Amino acid sequence: MSLNSFWMARTLRTVALFFLTPLLSACLPEYLLVEQPDWQQLQQRVQQQQQQLDRLQDELGQTQQTLRAAHLEVNEGLRELDERQRDQLQRQMQWEDQVRALRIVAAEPKATASRPAPAPPAPLRVARDKQVVGAIEHVYLAPPGVVLPARIDTGATTSSLDARNLEIFERNGAPWVRFMLVNPENNKETLLESRVVRFVRILQSNTDDSERRPVVELGVTIGKVNQNAEFTLSDRSHMDFPVLIGRNVLLDMMLVDVSEENIAPPHQPAKPAIGKGSK
Known part of the structure; x- marks a missing residue:
């Protein structure tokens, strides 16, 4: 091929590409075109x-x-x-100590037939400086200075008190509670106001919901034991007893004989209780 023919072919190819490029661009698919965002x-x-x-x-x-x-x-x-x-x-x-004491008494020699049998001793109501109480007792509360029937419950952590028409209010920047206390034995009503020590949440036995209850501190006397103790407040009108005595009152102070009732009538103190464990 001559040199002139080579340059003529190259020129024709360049001119053809120049005219065909716009035509080919117009045939591109739309998805390849970049739009402004x-x-x-x-x-x-x-x-x-x-x-x-x-x-x-x-x-x-x-x-x-x-x-x-x-x-x-x-x-x-x-x-x-x-x-x-x-x-x-x-x-x-404690029960193991009592069992050991009973074993020691049982191991003592019995009296001979020639000697008259000694008179039975009086029922022991205080064991090792601890007050023996029955399953049901009358307790003295101060304030308000009333005697109420109570159930003794060793399974309850904190004692509980019947509180009707319970109302929480504020006094001097501290929470207080006002409620009506009813004696089921004579239906006498006593209005009581007390400062709230704390609040607790109690899980209901029949539901998964919890109830927020106020806790107050009152003087309580059972038998000869006089002390200050905390009571949770709730409406116990559906219960048999307005007061429930729990372990916070019994612990280290009393022994419970569930076969007895009303064996420790309260000795009402002359003055309000000062500290736990006074007698």
Whole structure:
């Protein structure tokens, strides 16, 4: 091929590409064409994503609060369980001491037939400086200075008191409670006001819900034992007894004989109780 022919062919190819390029570009599919982005839609999507993130953060905060509250309730339950185990261990040791004492008495030699049998001793109501009480007793509460029937319950951690028309209010920046106390033996009503020591949550036996109850401190006398103790307040009108005496009153102070009733009438003190364990 001559040199002139070579340059003529190259020129014709260049001219053909120049005219065919626009035609080929017009035939490209639409999805290959790059459009200018819609910034307003992008901003709206960013705002929606930010709102969703804020909602997730709020839900996370609520979940954390719920977990903290559950953690506190679990710790409180574990603490009460530990106290109950210690109480059970202490009662077991007390009963073992009593069993050993009975064995010692049974091992003593019996009196001979020539000697007259001694008179039976009077019933023992105080054992090792501890007041013996029955399953049901009358207790003296001060304030308000009344005697009420009570059930003795070694399974209850804290004592409980019947409180009708319970009303919580504030006095000098501290929570107080006002309630009506009813004596079921004579239906006498006594209005009582007391400062709230603390609040507790009590799980209901028939539901999974919990009830927030105020706790007050009152003087209580059973037999010759006079002390100050905490009482949870609730409406016990459906119960047989307005007062329930729990382990916070019995522990280290009394022994319970469930076969007896009303064997420790309260010796009403001349003055209000000062400290736990006075006699």
